[in-house]
Amino acid sequence: MKITSTVNTSNAHKSHTMNQIVKISSTEKVTHDVIKIVTDKPDHYIFSPGQATEVTINKPGWQKEKRPFTFTCLPTDDYLEFTIKTYPEHKGVTNELLKLKKNDELILHDVFGAILYEKEGVFIAGGAGITPFIAIFRHLQRQNKIGNNLLVFANKTKADIILEKEFKKMLGDAFINILSNEKVNGYHHGMITEEFLKTNIKNVHQEFYVCGPPPMMDAVLKQLASLRVDKNLITKEAV
Numbered sequence: 001m002k003i004t005s006t007v008n009t010s011n012a013h014k015s016h017t018m019n020q021i022v023k024i025s026s027t028e029k030v031t032h033d034v035i036k037i038v039t040d041k042p043d044h045y046i047f048s049p050g051q052a053t054e055v056t057i058n059k060p061g062w063q064k065e066k067r068p069f070t071f072t073c074l075p076t077d078d079y080l081e082f083t084i085k086t087y088p089e090h091k092g093v094t095n096e097l098l099k100l101k102k103n104d105e106l107i108l109h110d111v112f113g114a115i116l117y118e119k120e121g122v123f124i125a126g127g128a129g130i131t132p133f134i135a136i137f138r139h140l141q142r143q144n145k146i147g148n149n150l151l152v153f154a155n156k157t158k159a160d161i162i163l164e165k166e167f168k169k170m171l172g173d174a175f176i177n178i179l180s181n182e183k184v185n186g187y188h189h190g191m192i193t194e195e196f197l198k199t200n201i202k203n204v205h206q207e208f209y210v211c212g213p214p215p216m217m218d219a220v221l222k223q224l225a226s227l228r229v230d231k232n233l234i235t236k237e238a239v
Helices: 093-097 127-142 164-174 194-200 214-226
Strands: 020-031 034-040 052-057 067-070 079-085 105-112 121-126 150-155 175-179 207-212 234-238
Touching (some): 020 079, 067 127, 079 127, 121 127, 121 214, 127 164, 150 164, 150 194, 164 175, 194 214, 207 214, 214 234
Parallel strands (some): 150 175, 207 234
Antiparallel strands (some): 020 105, 034 079
């Protein structure tokens, strides 16, 4: 199994290690608890779609509070973009991000190997676990290579679905949503189960990309094992 992690900063995964200070150019709400932060981009800044960086807020008392966030822009864009789920009740970094305005600064640390696209397959995301897939699908769309990729996205409610319209436009019927806490016409209801995967995935002999909260990841990986998916075809990352 190919395992990557948002906390893995070993030399094997680092591609850019110099700390960079960037200025925020805009912030915007994506859903009720998700924000998009756009910053300027340092010269010669390198990352691949699906990769992440550790970020700190350049304000007194916050410079040592590193958090991993995934780039949701493309490497060829002339800006950097992060799509971040916030937890105001925690009174931590993401709550502080909600207070940031234009020209406030972030410090970018190591860029490291999150999920990287290899070939067509099935993407399974839970909640904020969609973020590595945003840049990957935008990159494929720009290259006109969406192909036969399938995206299964699990959330609590319809209001939690990040970039629903964009994914629907890119993927059409290959974008499957399942909601655990809400019944909505046209959306699957419940948790991802082995039966659900068997019904919606016709071919288990292909790449699988899985990203989400650890309990969801554990369940999905067990289900894929039951379906006899070759573990060498699974790339996973926990959020």
